[in-house]
Amino acid sequence: MSSYWNQFAQKLDPYVPGEQPKDKKYVKLNTNENPYPPSPKVLTAISEAVNDQLRLYPDPTCDALRQKIANHFELDPDQVFVGNGSDEVLAFSFMTFFEAEKPVAFADITYSFYKVYANLCSLNPKIIALNDDFTIPTDAFCSANGGVVIPNPNAPTGRGLPIEAIKKILNANKDQVVIVDEAYIDFGGTSVVPLINEYPNLLVVRTLSKYSSLAGIRVGFALGQKDLIRGLNTVKNSFNSYTIDRLALAGACAAIEDDAYYRDQAQKIIVTREKTTKRLQALGFSVIPSQSNFIFASHSDVNAEVIFHALRDQGVLVRYFKQPRIDNYMRITIGTDAEMDKLVEALNEILDN
């Protein structure tokens, strides 16, 4: 570590994303990407934006995109904040709403970037242990604290939350912001976006990386009452005025408009998920019920880490987290049917069936 880094940089513990391998072609089921291509209308819209205008700055306030998102969710454009992927939106949200001295509640088993943001913002996180079946102990999120971050569905478990549980948490935290991270909501969960006008403390975060098959263009957004959105803009504009480029803006606008295409793809993923769940169960896996585009599975006899490495050797990448309580689980992204056939084939061989 260098003497040039400040105290802040020296205490950070950065996030480690799932690997993006370059050595060979894998069946890539490790970073929850959508196996289906973006809408053809998205590709057309982006292609049309590849022109001499790229010499000009993009719209720093993303007006057209915010208008389209607002229309889609029946909100006002002032209730929409757009960022460079939902990770950036989450980083700005932590920076805007959570106080250094107050504890912010999130689960022990959840998206591991929350812990990194807590560190980034010098928070004192209040880590809440999930129940044994990985359901969320709603009451534990209801005692006074400095804010709540809760993904619905949760990752890496895939478990969804009933809207009544989130309402209870919102009601118990009226003075703090409750971030509901809906990165995976479109694969079977129930969104709390309709609660936004009722709850000034609710911020919903979304991404175009999963449902919209656009991990490659980096667009996420937050929905909430105007006051929260203004706060996010204040922090963002103290950091970087132009976070979304012209091509991403063009693609994101087209994606929001072509929801029909994406609904169909999501439905296919849900069907494959349910089929894969049954096939894994037949191989001796227990699988947490999932409302997302991945499943979280553990085998009765063979250790998850062993299976993870054996799958990798066979050219199938899944995600393994070496951390307490989940070190015998693998998170498996739902791919195409053909990709899941390869997964099951590899598992058959590994498990010697």
Add this chain to the structure above:
Amino acid sequence: MSSYWNQFAQKLDPYVPGEQPKDKKYVKLNTNENPYPPSPKVLTAISEAVNDQLRLYPDPTCDALRQKIANHFELDPDQVFVGNGSDEVLAFSFMTFFEAEKPVAFADITYSFYKVYANLCSLNPKIIALNDDFTIPTDAFCSANGGVVIPNPNAPTGRGLPIEAIKKILNANKDQVVIVDEAYIDFGGTSVVPLINEYPNLLVVRTLSKYSSLAGIRVGFALGQKDLIRGLNTVKNSFNSYTIDRLALAGACAAIEDDAYYRDQAQKIIVTREKTTKRLQALGFSVIPSQSNFIFASHSDVNAEVIFHALRDQGVLVRYFKQPRIDNYMRITIGTDAEMDKLVEALNEILDN
């Protein structure tokens, strides 16, 4: 202001970018964009990347782009950090290298985002007054402090710094990071990149927005010794893993490779700048000698704010900063020769020549 914003967000004073008007077509000389289109090879490379792979995350470590930048500058890829525009790179740099309690030195008349970053990072900025002719008082940057940020050429003045002055500042600040912001270096300045291997405290920040005609795709980078780059990566990966999208990566790689194209465009801009300077002088303006793609001009008889508004009414946008010492100046981006004709024509009318 909301009770939901934390103390940090409440004290911020965000940057206000130059306007990106949507109401009508202007001769746009207000945000220092390059008047010439990106290299045709850049547009081809981006077009080829508009495909189904957009469903996948980009390379979070930008290996291919860092390699190309490293080759271009005769550095190692570990000496290159890539960010979402040089504004993001600067934000991360402030977050990584400058301590809250120590004063960071920058000029009173300079890129106004530095003050915003200082606020973002709770620094105590040491504001150094430029000399009357807007040259930099080198010695004032040489007294012990918590770091230095110095643009070469400076904005909005356009004045370049001799390499010996920067060496003196580097030598006087061996224990602190000296950021040299070379956003405009390719329009006639002398880069300090060749000093990187000699000075562990030197970080050079660059952008593809100006010289490379790619303000629309948001790519900037920093060059420095490995230790500084590792620090930037630590902060970046505590904030957002995937800051550069697949399309921007493709375009940036092609831009770095087609330097011959861009050198020619820059040369045209330099010729237009010198010609425009003479024309403005003939109209009664004093013009600060510029090494960048803009000029900073003041009229002997008519107030700059008056001219700024009158130009706007005539469809010509320039930048005006209502702040002490420069409130009688306009910053005028160098456009094409035809655009500068329109500027001079409008000025002729306004000044009643």
